[in-house]
Amino acid sequence: MSLPPLASGPQGPAALRPLLDTVLHALREGARSRGGPLPAGGPQAVAARVRDAVGDVLPQEGDPDALRALVHALAEGSADPADPLCAAHLHCPPLAVATAADLAACVLNPSLDSWDQAPAASELEALVTRALATEAGAADALVTTGGTESNQLALLLARESHGSVRLVCGSNAHHSLTRAAWLLGLPEPVVVPAPRGILDPAALATALAGLTGPLLVAATAGTTDAGLIDPLPEIADLSAHHGARLHIDAAYGGGLLFSDHHRARLTGLDRAHTITLDLHKLGWQPVAAGLLAVHDPHDLHALRHRADYLNADDDTEAGLPDLLGRSLRTTRRPDILKIAVTLKVLGRTGLGSLTDHVCALAQEFARLVRSHPAFELHDRPAISTVLFRPAAASDETVAAVRRTLLLDGRAVLGRARLDGRLWLKATLLNPHTRPGDLAALLNLVEGSTPR
Numbered sequence: 353m354s355l356p357p358l359a360s361g362p363q364g365p366a367a368l369r370p371l372l373d374t375v376l377h378a379l380r381e382g383a384r385s386r387g388g389p390l391p392a393g394g395p396q397a398v399a400a401r402v403r404d405a406v407g408d409v410l411p412q413e414g415d416p417d418a419l420r421a422l423v424h425a426l427a428e429g430s431a432d433p434a435d436p437l438c439a440a441h442l443h444c445p446p447l448a449v450a451t452a453a454d455l456a457a458c459v460l461n462p463s464l465d466s467w468d469q470a471p472a473a474s475e476l477e478a479l480v481t482r483a484l485a486t487e488a489g490a491a492d493a494l495v496t497t498g499g500t501e502s503n504q505l506a507l508l509l510a511r512e513s514h515g516s517v518r519l520v521c522g523s524n525a526h527h528s529l530t531r532a533a534w535l536l537g538l539p540e541p542v543v544v545p546a547p548r549g550i551l552d553p554a555a556l557a558t559a560l561a562g563l564t565g566p567l568l569v570a571a572t573a574g575t576t577d578a579g580l581i582d583p584l585p586e587i588a589d590l591s592a593h594h595g596a597r598l599h600i601d602a603a604y605g606g607g608l609l610f611s612d613h614h615r616a617r618l619t620g621l622d623r624a625h626t627i628t629l630d631l632h633k634l635g636w637q638p639v640a641a642g643l644l645a646v647h648d649p650h651d652l653h654a655l656r657h658r659a660d661y662l663n664a665d666d667d668t669e670a671g672l673p674d675l676l677g678r679s680l681r682t683t684r685r686p687d688i689l690k691i692a693v694t695l696k697v698l699g700r701t702g703l704g705s706l707t708d709h710v711c712a713l714a715q716e717f718a719r720l721v722r723s724h725p726a727f728e729l730h731d732r733p734a735i736s737t738v739l740f741r742p743a744a745a746s747d748e749t750v751a752a753v754r755r756t757l758l759l760d761g762r763a764v765l766g767r768a769r770l771d772g773r774l775w776l777k778a779t780l781l782n783p784h785t786r787p788g789d790l791a792a793l794l795n796l797v798e799g800s801t802p803r
């Protein structure tokens with residue numbers, strides 16, 4: 353029997369090239385058979401096509417055509433964030449250059465739990481995380497799988513530095529924060545009202561005045577539902593006044609840091625003890641590309657951990673970098689490579705203009721909605737999210753319109769409940785979207801709304 357080729361080593365590139373041709377061809381053909389932003393027919397039709405393509409999951413004899421067949425099936429059945437009408441979530445279309453870099457990460461397979469598995473990747477990670485932390489006004493940053501893990505780590509570091517902290521967050525905060533409090537066995541979080549989607553500083557002041565013991569205030573820079581930015585300087589003042597630790601979840605809004613035009617809207621970010629950033633949102637990275645930035649690097653001592661086979665004391669004393677304390681994970685892929693390549697290939701100007709561009713698209717879409725008599729706009733977009741609804745429709749109709757578009761495979765829109773009503777949500781992250789696409793999206797929604 354001939355052994356399957358490896359991705360790295362001297363034969364790696366030659367073995368990969370024809371396989372990559374197969375993959376790229378299958379991606380193109382799969383997308384062509386889908387023909388829209390997501391597959392038509394709903395979950396049952398999609399599942400049936402996948403089952404057909406897969407057949408026997410573990411056949412007795414292997415099938416070399418499975419690479420083509422499964423990539424084709426995945427592409428045919430995907431919601432493609434590169435399609436302008438796929439705009440539901442903070443689900444970005446990844447940049448080609450970041451994806452190409454990620455291929456190299458797969459090939460070399462460095463693992464960031466010990467220096468002897470990642471000699472160059474560990475240094476690259478140290479350089480890039482420090483640079484990104486500086487960008488956010490912090491001192492260091494850990495690489496995470498995304499905002500959820502970053503938020504969990506933020507709560508863990510707070511607990512380790514203050515004892516059992518109580519989380520105080522807005523009702524607009526990401527669900528992963530209260531879930532992390534549950535996971536870590538922290539006291540029941542205090543959830544402060546967020547009228548119109550923004551944490552209310554007066555309500556926060558009242559809550560803080562009535563609480564004793566160590567507190568962790570969590571603010572949001574770019575809410576998941578509406579892209580709204582909490583009043584960070586006021587929240588930072590209140591937290592400092594009450595001796596509370598401050599975490600800012602900038603999983604979405606952190607991308608504004610790259611833009612000269614929008615950066616000032618994150619004033620106050622640098623006053624947080626910890627900051628969640630997520631470059632698989634406004635950063636155009638393939639998943640995963642999360643970061644947790646920390647103001648005081650000493651906070652990271654809480655994660656120090658020894659395992660003789662990875663970071664023995666004598667190895668560390670002899671100068672081998674100790675990486676295990678940079679994550680709660682052990683084996684860890686070099687997600688930093690694609691990030692580093694993107695930062696350098698695009699530069700601040702390139703990334704900033706992508707951010708500016710999607711923010712401008714949101715303003716343009718909001719203008720279309722506002723000038724259309726059949727629609728109601730929630731508010732001027734703060735980042736690149738637009739909430740809108742067919743005027744005078746019931747919540748049930750709004751929900752049904754979204755599902756109709758999904759099941760027909762014609763558009764992917766999200767939903768958000770705000771001010772007691774259900775809204776359609778367009779999260780615009782695709783810089784290649786054109787004004788004509790936005791008009792087409794609105795027409796589709798209008799055509800799917802029963803009168």
Ligand SMILES: *Cc1c(COP(=O)(O)O)cnc(C)c1O
Pocket residue numbers: 442497498499500501503526528572574575576601602603604630642
């Ligand atoms: C997306 C998001 C998260 C969670 O990030 P994941 O990468 O999905 O884990 C956390 N907070 C906010 C504000 C988000 O928008």
